[in-house]
Structure formats: C-alpha cells, structure tokens
Amino acid sequence: MFFINFKIALRNIQKNKLFSLMNIGGLAIGMACCLLLLLYVSYEWGYDKQFDSIDRVYITRVNININEGLATSIASPNKLADAALQRLPGVELVSRMNLGGDYNKLFSHDRENYKLDARSVDPSFLKIFEQKFIYGNAATAFHTPESVVITTSTARKLFGKKNPVGQIVKYDNRRLLTVSAVIEDLPENQSFQYDALLSWAFFEQEHPDNKNNGWGSITCTTLVKLKDKNQFEAADAGMRKLIRSNDPKTQLEAFLFPFAKYHLYNEFTNGKVSGGKIDQVKLFSLLAFCVLLIASINYMNLSTARSEKRAREVGVRKALGSTRSSLMGQFFIESMLFSLIAAIVAFGLLELCLPYFNNLLGIAMKIGYGGYPFWLTLGILVLVTGLLAGSYPAFYLSSFTPIKVLKGLKGIGRSSLPIRKVLVVLQFSLSICMIICAIIIYSQIQFMRNKPLGFSQNNLVELNLEGEWRKPEKLQLFKAELKKSGAVIAATEFAQSFTSDGSITGNFSWPGKASNDQSIINYRSIGYDFSNTIGAKIIEGRDFSPEFVADTSTSVLVNEALVEKMGIKSPVGKIVHWGDNPPLTIVGVVKNYSNETIGGKAVPTFFYYNVKKSNILILSINPAMNLSAAVGTIKQISQQLNPAYPLAVTFIAQDLKNKLKSEQLLSVLSNLFGGFAIFISCLGLLGLALYMAEQRKKEISIRKVLGADLKSILILLNKDFIKLVILSNVIAFPVAFILANNWLKSYDYKISIAAAPFIAAAVLSLGIALLTVSLQSFKVAKANAVDALKYE
Structure with missing residues (x-):
C-alpha cells in the first residue's frame, strides 16, 4: 500500500507541476531559513561543550553592592583561588586568569614578530579545561615561571613546521621565555580565546604589586572545578561566605556560576542572571519556528485549494473500499514526499547562503555532515514539516462523502474556506x-x-603604549613628531581601550557624603589635553595642564553624572578623598559623554593624571589630511622610534x-x-x-x-x-x-x-x-x- 500511495504522490506531482513547484518552493525556503537559524542556535548552544567535564567547571562571579543595587562582575580577588582550594571541601582544582586589556603582547623569534593574545593562568588551568596537546603535557607545561604554552597556529607562525618545544621566544622585547608545550587550535565557539598561555608566577613577576592586593581588589578571573557536580550547593554556599570571612566590611560576595552557561547567560540584574546571549538564541529559535509554520500553512492552503480536483478521486477510492485512514496515509505520504524534496532543495540553498550568513555574523559555522546530530535534526525537520503541513489536507480531503462528490462537486471545499482564511490571517499576522x-x-x-555621544568619535584612533612608549621622554618625542607631521592635532594617554569598561572603587568620598552611602564610582587615568583630544566639553573649571604641578598628584576631573551623585552645586575647588591617597581637589567638570555603552546613560566617573597607569594613546587625526595618509604617517613615525613593535591602529568609531x-x-x-x-x-x-x-x-x-x-x-x-x-x-x-x-x-x-x-x-x-x-x-x-x- 505504501508503494502504491508513493506512486500516486509522484503522479500528482507530475500532473500538477505549477502547484507542486509552489508547494516545494514555499517549503524549501521555509526549511532553508529554519535550518540556517537552527544551525546558528546550535553553534551558540555548543559553546564550551567540547570539554568532557564542563558540568563540573564554574566561574566565580562577584556581586558588588553598587548604589543601592547589585552589579555582577567576573573580576574577583586574587586571594580567592587559594582560599577556595583550602577551605571548600568540594573543590578539586582552581585557577586564576588575568583581567584587563593587557592580553596582546609582542612575541618574537628570529625576525618574526607577532602580537599574540597571551593569558596568564595557574598550572591547574590545563586540567580544568582539558587541552589537547600536540607536544608536551599538562604536568610539565609550567615547570618554570618562564614557560609558555602556544597553540598550533602560533607555533606555525613563529617556528614553521618544526617541533618548537625548548625553543626560545622573546616576550615584549624584554624577557626570554621557553616553549614548553603546543596545544591544538581552539574551536571558535570557546569562550576563552588565546594564542598563548603564560604562568601565573610569571604574571606576578611582571606585576609585583599584585601579591599585595587586599580582599577588596578584584583583579582576576577565578575558575573552579568541583570533584562532583552534586557538591555545587555546598561549594556555592561556602564561596558566598569566603570574602566576608576575611574582610567583614566588604561589599563583595562571590558565588559559583556554571561555566557551561557563561557564554549565553552574561547579563545580571541585582545579583541574579537576567538574560544575555540566550535571549537572542531564543528569539532566533522562535523565528525559525515561525518561518517553518508559515511555510507549512502555505502548503495547507495550496493543497486544499485543489479540493474540487481531488474530490472525485477521493469519492472513487472510497466507493471502491478505501478507508479514511488509508486515504489520510496517502495524503501524509504526499506531504512527506514534498517535504523530502523541499529538504533537498533547502540543503542546496543552505550551502549557497551559509558563507554569506557566516560573513554577516562574523563566525565560521559548518554543517556537521560527519555527526549524527545534523542528520537526526534534518530527519526530524522533514518528518515534523511533513506531518505539520499534511495534517489539515489529510483530515480535510479524506472527509469527503462518496455519494456527494460523485453526484457533483457543488459546495465541495466551502466548509474549509473559513479555516483557510484563518490560516492566511495567521501567516500574514x-x-x-x-x-x-x-x-x-x-x-x-x-x-x-x-x-x-558628547565627544568627537570621527578621526579618533588609539594605539597601545608599549616598548619605547613606556619611556616618558620617548613618548613625548613621539607625540611631538606626530603633531609636527601634521597627521595629528592632539594626543592624550588613557587607562585602557576608550570604548571598554574600566576600573571602579568604593573608597571615594566627598563633602556631605552619608556614612551609609556605599556608592561605587568609576575612575580613569588620563594625560594632558584630554578634553581637547576626544572633543569633550569642560563645562566648569579646566582640563589637566602641565602648567599646574599639582595636576600630577592632587587634582581630579569629574563628570556631570558624578556631580549629580555628590549633590554639590559648585564642585570646582572642592576637596574629595580616594582611599589612602592625599586629598584631591576638583579642578574641572567634564560634560557627560557615552563611550562604553551605546544607548546607556553616563555613569559617575572621575579622572586623574597618571601616565604610568595608562595603557592607551588616543590620537585626534587632522581632519584636513586624508585619513589613510595620516594613519600611514603615524605608522612610519612609530616604526622609526619604536621599531621592535608593529603598530596596530584602532579606529574608535569602528x-x-x-x-x-x-x-x-x-x-x-x-x-x-x-x-x-x-x-x-x-x-x-x-x-x-x-x-x-x-x-x-x-x-x-x-x-x-x-x-x-x-x-x-x-x-x-x-x-x-x-x-x-x-x-x-x-x-x-x-x-x-x-x-x-x-x-x-x-x-x-x-x-x-x-x-x-x-x-x-x-x-x-x-x-x-x-x-x-x-x-x-x-x-x-x-x-x-x-x-x-x-x-x-
């Protein structure tokens, strides 16, 4: 019976080519859209799932009591890792990872120089996230502070095809490191991406002050692996008490968050997860279902529109003894056949569109032909689409009474018209x-x-302060040469990348601040000529200037949001305090500008002069000069004065x-x-x-x-x-x-x-x-x- 129904379905397709083309075309487009969206959903859902024990891995998040609410950060005290390992019985391994924009460093070998994303971690990191080693192993990867683990691509860049283990590379043009291991390149849907791993001991050598940080300083990411996932509740409860037990006055509370959810659930409100990338994944899943539903409704409408032509066939078959169930089977087989042909066409459309879709998303999704999940999903999609699309035609067309349709076709199909209208309304809605x-x-x-935005984003570029630029006299020479060339009209130092989040403090006070006020304030280190460089407006007072010696130690700028927070009408000249620093005098008020979030309000922020704490140089390019010519001039001057470091210029507008x-x-x-x-x-x-x-x-x-x-x-x-x-x-x-x-x-x-x-x-x-x-x-x-x- 199946083969007979299959032949009938094929004949109907051949007899009604236009209807068949419209049916297959609608289903194919719907299925192609659905497959494309589901492929993206699968890609996002697959983040970090390649690790076998990911269900036992957690990242420590910290709730901070900020301005009568809780903000959640991945930054934690660097003392937390050792304390958790010693005092929480369910913890098997812990590792720290450095934070900040200090990842891209120069690595050199012979004449090859590359900027690499290098993270500093504890040796246990290689066991928390099971790395696949090409050379070396996790046990000996960090046997000395000067050891470095690199990826396959990095090894190929620096050493070609030979085994790099034991080879020497120069770090930041200053220190020599030994390659101790090579790991496979990281999959793109892995949350932490890096080209090289350095030891935490090396990080502490580079940043000796880090060891002296207190429990209130959140300077690193802490990763935890439990012995058993069933011990999570006890470990989390212990983690929440850990900081307070060492610092009773703290505003911080650490907790464990599953690393498997790290990528998708990255937004928190008042200390609780409130969404993130998962919202987009859910939306795209809904979009996939809606497009497939519309395509299925289209099939229903087109199929039942031919009701009068199919009625006589149904009447004859029923008169000859066919049951309603067998007729329904025929129509379901027909819809399955349409669904299968549409899936094949959709497959071709998917392959055709995937490169453009990847380019749009900036990722590299691939169809997993070798794995059963893809074929299982495709089979389920064909089955569901066939059943969904064929359900109404099967029930409706098989319901015709033989005596009525054989006497004449009058009125056949009219009873289904309201339902078809409902389906059309649903489609268009x-x-x-x-x-x-x-x-x-x-x-x-x-x-x-x-x-x-409150500043001039056009013609603003930034570059890292590294190498010779760490020497004040060389940096001043660089800025002078840039202005002399006519490529740059102003320059200033800044704490970190201008569009990224910065540092916060709870130890900032002002006249009249309530004793129970636990406000968290943002702060940024800057250089001279800050407002002129970025195009921000000083609405009261002045900017930092070399004419005022006090600006290098006891002066601050504040923005409008901080003035409003402090409730001071005339803030210029007022004395404020920041931790153990000497009293600071407000010398100017900067008009609010938005550079870290688009569509968000400016947050209370103060600025202090400290070139040593600044990692970025912001340049305002001369608008009278061609942009590409100006950038070429900047690179040329940089190459002359700082030849060991290839210059990377970043456009702030981008x-x-x-x-x-x-x-x-x-x-x-x-x-x-x-x-x-x-x-x-x-x-x-x-x-x-x-x-x-x-x-x-x-x-x-x-x-x-x-x-x-x-x-x-x-x-x-x-x-x-x-x-x-x-x-x-x-x-x-x-x-x-x-x-x-x-x-x-x-x-x-x-x-x-x-x-x-x-x-x-x-x-x-x-x-x-x-x-x-x-x-x-x-x-x-x-x-x-x-x-x-x-x-x-």
Missing part, C-alpha cells in the same frame, strides 16, 4: 509582526548612531559600531526572514485566490454576460482578500507593539514607538497582497465567459 519589529529595530539603531553588532544582526535577520515570510505568505494567498477563482468562475462569467466591466469584477474578487490582510494587520499591531516595547526597555536612550512603522508594514502587506491576488483575478476576469458557460 506573523509576517507583518516581523516587518514592524524590523523597522523599529532599524530606527533604534539609527537613533543610537546619530545621537550625540569599535563603537561593533557595539551595535547584536542589534544590527537582529535588524538584518528580521528584515531578511520577514521578507521570506511575506513571500511565502503570498504563495498561500495565491492558493486561496486560485480556489476562490475556481469556485466563482461561472458567477464571474454570468456577471460579464450581464455587462459587468473589468474594474467591478477585480474589486469583487479582491475585496475579500484585502479584508483578510487588514484583519492580519489589526492582530499584528498590538503584538508587535508589545514585543518592540519590551525590547526597547533595555536602553536608557530610545526612540518612541511611532505610527510610521505600522503604517509602512500595513501599506507593504496590502500592496504585496493586492499585487499577488490581482495577478490571478485579472486572469479570471479577462477569461472568455463562453468557456465557463458553454455546457449550460
């Missing part, structure tokens, strides 16, 4: 909702791009643009898949139009004979469909508003949801629907009335 959300997301991105990457991706995908959803929905609408035209062929012919013109017939045929699309808009509008409004809540600065996106989506959906239906309506309206009425 989902599509319109996606289009509205896409427009609002795009508008918010444009708003954040165009919103004044860094800011990258901060909108998630929103841009969401906007592009909403537009892309919303467009596909509209296209598939129009196929469903076309199916319904074909059915209606078939049903009303004689009526239209009679109207034409009685004198009806083309315009009135087109209006007659189209008005019902327009009503459906208008109803779809009415349903989609409130849903889209709720979704968009909830998404916008995460931004301090955001657009107001106006009527324009809704009007645009309505006009777009009505225009496309009208065009789709009119193509078929026009064909029917222009047909010769005699052809439909001649047998009467």
Whole structure:
C-alpha cells in the first residue's frame, strides 16, 4: 500500500507541476531559513561543550553592592583561588586568569614578530579545561615561571613546521621565555580565546604589586572545578561566605556560576542572571519556528485549494473500499514526499547562503555532515514539516462523502474556506509582526548612531603604549613628531581601550557624603589635553595642564553624572578623598559623554593624571589630511622610534559600531526572514485566490454576460482578500507593539514607538497582497465567459 500511495504522490506531482513547484518552493525556503537559524542556535548552544567535564567547571562571579543595587562582575580577588582550594571541601582544582586589556603582547623569534593574545593562568588551568596537546603535557607545561604554552597556529607562525618545544621566544622585547608545550587550535565557539598561555608566577613577576592586593581588589578571573557536580550547593554556599570571612566590611560576595552557561547567560540584574546571549538564541529559535509554520500553512492552503480536483478521486477510492485512514496515509505520504524534496532543495540553498550568513555574523559555522546530530535534526525537520503541513489536507480531503462528490462537486471545499482564511490571517499576522519589529529595530539603531555621544568619535584612533612608549621622554618625542607631521592635532594617554569598561572603587568620598552611602564610582587615568583630544566639553573649571604641578598628584576631573551623585552645586575647588591617597581637589567638570555603552546613560566617573597607569594613546587625526595618509604617517613615525613593535591602529568609531553588532544582526535577520515570510505568505494567498477563482468562475462569467466591466469584477474578487490582510494587520499591531516595547526597555536612550512603522508594514502587506491576488483575478476576469458557460 505504501508503494502504491508513493506512486500516486509522484503522479500528482507530475500532473500538477505549477502547484507542486509552489508547494516545494514555499517549503524549501521555509526549511532553508529554519535550518540556517537552527544551525546558528546550535553553534551558540555548543559553546564550551567540547570539554568532557564542563558540568563540573564554574566561574566565580562577584556581586558588588553598587548604589543601592547589585552589579555582577567576573573580576574577583586574587586571594580567592587559594582560599577556595583550602577551605571548600568540594573543590578539586582552581585557577586564576588575568583581567584587563593587557592580553596582546609582542612575541618574537628570529625576525618574526607577532602580537599574540597571551593569558596568564595557574598550572591547574590545563586540567580544568582539558587541552589537547600536540607536544608536551599538562604536568610539565609550567615547570618554570618562564614557560609558555602556544597553540598550533602560533607555533606555525613563529617556528614553521618544526617541533618548537625548548625553543626560545622573546616576550615584549624584554624577557626570554621557553616553549614548553603546543596545544591544538581552539574551536571558535570557546569562550576563552588565546594564542598563548603564560604562568601565573610569571604574571606576578611582571606585576609585583599584585601579591599585595587586599580582599577588596578584584583583579582576576577565578575558575573552579568541583570533584562532583552534586557538591555545587555546598561549594556555592561556602564561596558566598569566603570574602566576608576575611574582610567583614566588604561589599563583595562571590558565588559559583556554571561555566557551561557563561557564554549565553552574561547579563545580571541585582545579583541574579537576567538574560544575555540566550535571549537572542531564543528569539532566533522562535523565528525559525515561525518561518517553518508559515511555510507549512502555505502548503495547507495550496493543497486544499485543489479540493474540487481531488474530490472525485477521493469519492472513487472510497466507493471502491478505501478507508479514511488509508486515504489520510496517502495524503501524509504526499506531504512527506514534498517535504523530502523541499529538504533537498533547502540543503542546496543552505550551502549557497551559509558563507554569506557566516560573513554577516562574523563566525565560521559548518554543517556537521560527519555527526549524527545534523542528520537526526534534518530527519526530524522533514518528518515534523511533513506531518505539520499534511495534517489539515489529510483530515480535510479524506472527509469527503462518496455519494456527494460523485453526484457533483457543488459546495465541495466551502466548509474549509473559513479555516483557510484563518490560516492566511495567521501567516500574514506573523509576517507583518516581523516587518514592524524590523523597522523599529532599524530606527533604534539609527537613533543610537546619530545621537550625540558628547565627544568627537570621527578621526579618533588609539594605539597601545608599549616598548619605547613606556619611556616618558620617548613618548613625548613621539607625540611631538606626530603633531609636527601634521597627521595629528592632539594626543592624550588613557587607562585602557576608550570604548571598554574600566576600573571602579568604593573608597571615594566627598563633602556631605552619608556614612551609609556605599556608592561605587568609576575612575580613569588620563594625560594632558584630554578634553581637547576626544572633543569633550569642560563645562566648569579646566582640563589637566602641565602648567599646574599639582595636576600630577592632587587634582581630579569629574563628570556631570558624578556631580549629580555628590549633590554639590559648585564642585570646582572642592576637596574629595580616594582611599589612602592625599586629598584631591576638583579642578574641572567634564560634560557627560557615552563611550562604553551605546544607548546607556553616563555613569559617575572621575579622572586623574597618571601616565604610568595608562595603557592607551588616543590620537585626534587632522581632519584636513586624508585619513589613510595620516594613519600611514603615524605608522612610519612609530616604526622609526619604536621599531621592535608593529603598530596596530584602532579606529574608535569602528569599535563603537561593533557595539551595535547584536542589534544590527537582529535588524538584518528580521528584515531578511520577514521578507521570506511575506513571500511565502503570498504563495498561500495565491492558493486561496486560485480556489476562490475556481469556485466563482461561472458567477464571474454570468456577471460579464450581464455587462459587468473589468474594474467591478477585480474589486469583487479582491475585496475579500484585502479584508483578510487588514484583519492580519489589526492582530499584528498590538503584538508587535508589545514585543518592540519590551525590547526597547533595555536602553536608557530610545526612540518612541511611532505610527510610521505600522503604517509602512500595513501599506507593504496590502500592496504585496493586492499585487499577488490581482495577478490571478485579472486572469479570471479577462477569461472568455463562453468557456465557463458553454455546457449550460
């Protein structure tokens, strides 16, 4: 029976090529979109899952009591690791990893010089995250502080194809290190990415003050591996008490967070996980389901639109003894066949689109042909799509009564028409909702791009202070040469990358500060000419200047947000205190600017002069000079004065643009898949139009004979469909508003949801629907009335 039904299905495909093409095309596009989104979801979900014991690995997060709320950081005291290993019985291994923007360092061998991402870790790190060793092993990898572990790609860069173990590399053009092991290149969906690993002992040699940090200094990441995952609750409870037991006055509380969730759950509110990348993964999963659902509904509509043509077949087969279950089986086999063919076509579309999708996301997803999960997912997708798409046609078409359909086809299919209309409304409602959300997301991105940031991002670049630039006289010479060349008009030092998060302190006080005020304040080290370089405005007082000796030790700048926090009307000249430092005098107030978050409010921040603590040089490029020529001049001068270090120039505007990457991706995908959803929905609408035209062929012919013109017939045929699309808009509008409004809540600065996106989506959906239906309506309206009425 299966093979008979299979042959019938093949014959139906051959007999009805147009319907088959539309069915397969709609399903193929829906399945290709679904597969593409599921591939991305799988990629994100697979982060760090390559480690066998990942369910026993935790990262220590720290809750900080900030301004009457809790902020959560991955930074922890460097004393926490040893204390956890000694005092928490469930802990098997712990490791520290250095924090900050001090990762990219110069590694040299012979004449090869490369900037590498090098992390400092404890030896146990190699056992917490099971590394795959090409040369060497975890036991001897850090047998001396000067040992370095490198990846395969790094080894190839520095040493070619030979075994690098035992070879000497120069670190930061100062110290000699010995390669002790080589590990495999890291998968791209691993949270911690690095080119080399250094020992924590070496880190402490480079930063001797680190050993003296107290329990209030959060300077590293702490990683923990438990003996048994069932000991988590006890270990976590002990970890939460650990800092306070050593520092009763602390505002810090450490806790264990599963590392398997580190990538996806990276946002916290008041000390509890509140989302992160997982929100995007959920959204894309929902988007995949919606597109597949729209494609399945399209199949239902197209299949049942042929009800009159299939009715006689059903009647004859039932008269000859076929049961309803066998007929349902036939229609399910047919839908499965369509689903299978669509899956093959979708496969080709997936392979074609994947490179562009990878480029859009900036990742390198691959189809896992060699693993069973991919084939299992594909099989389930074909099965689910076939059952979902074939369910309504199977139940509906198999329900025809033989005596009625064999007497005549009058009225066949009319009972299903309301259901088909509901399906069309559902299709268009989902599509319109996606289009509205896409427009609002795009508008918010444009708003954040165009919103004044409070500084001049254009023509601002930054570079690392390293090598010769660590010598004050050489740095001053470099800045002087840059200005002399005309490539740069201003320069200043800064703590870290200008667009990244910086340091915080709870030991900042001011006149009138309440005794129970536990405010956490941001601070940044800067150089002279700061406001002029970045284009920020000093609204009161002055900037740091070499003319004032006190600026190097006892002066600070504050921003407007900090002035508001302090509640001081005239802050210039006021004395403030910061930890054990001498009393500091406020000499200027900087107008608020946004450089670390796009769409977020400025946070209370003070600035102090300290070139030694600054790691970045910010340059304002001369707008009168060609940008590429100016950057070339900067590199040329750098090569002359600091030849050992290849210069990497970073554009601050590009860094800011990258901060909108998630929103841009969401906007592009909403537009892309919303467009596909509209296209598939129009196929469903076309199916319904074909059915209606078939049903009303004689009526239209009679109207034409009685004198009806083309315009009135087109209006007659189209008005019902327009009503459906208008109803779809009415349903989609409130849903889209709720979704968009909830998404916008995460931004301090955001657009107001106006009527324009809704009007645009309505006009777009009505225009496309009208065009789709009119193509078929026009064909029917222009047909010769005699052809439909001649047998009467």
